[in-house]
Amino acid sequence: DIVMTQTPLSLSVTPGQPASISCKSSQSLLHSDGKTYLYWYLQKPGQSPHLLIYEVSSRFSGVPDRFSGSGSGTDFTLKISRVEAEDVGIYYCMQGIHLPWTFGQGTKVEIK
């Protein structure tokens, strides 16, 4: 199975400051169709995960533009340009190309 490794596992951020989460996959996530199937989710406390970013860098409907995704191949990054209180929760990356689809272990973001 593809291993998705996220770092750091936890992050404490001052509101208004940037934050960055890394996700590395054990194999390339580039499909023969030219797309890279890497997704980012946020699970707020007591809620189900919701999609932030799909195919590395496309923001899902309604996601604020302070969230951005980048990367290629096996190395990916989620950046929050200015963290807000509502951004607390656990962030997961997921690969959707190799079976079984797999998730990172999660990065817990809290506000200082």
Next chain:
Amino acid sequence: QVQLVQSGAEVKKPGASVKVSCTVSGYNLSEFSMLWVRQTPGKGLEWMGTFDPEDGETIYAQKFQGRVTMTEDTSTDTAYMELSSLRSEDTAVYYCATGTSYWGQGTLVTVSS
């Protein structure tokens, strides 16, 4: 707007089966694939399988092969995930998700004697 509403929490004994439903609104079930994912404290998020309405095929994670069945009733826009031969390690919150986008609220399944 798109909503996925799942059935309520279940408590099952080891060896039993559980069937979780997921009713969608805001789109037709047959338009997008349906994922099932479970979340446990120990193993985090695990993809269980995907039903693709385009070809009618279901792909199951090998880990659950033989124990899981994913079906859909397009007349009621409801998807189902049935897991059999339950053991204590199957205690988890089970989610349906449309494609990779919208998720249901989750269904807690507790397996205990």
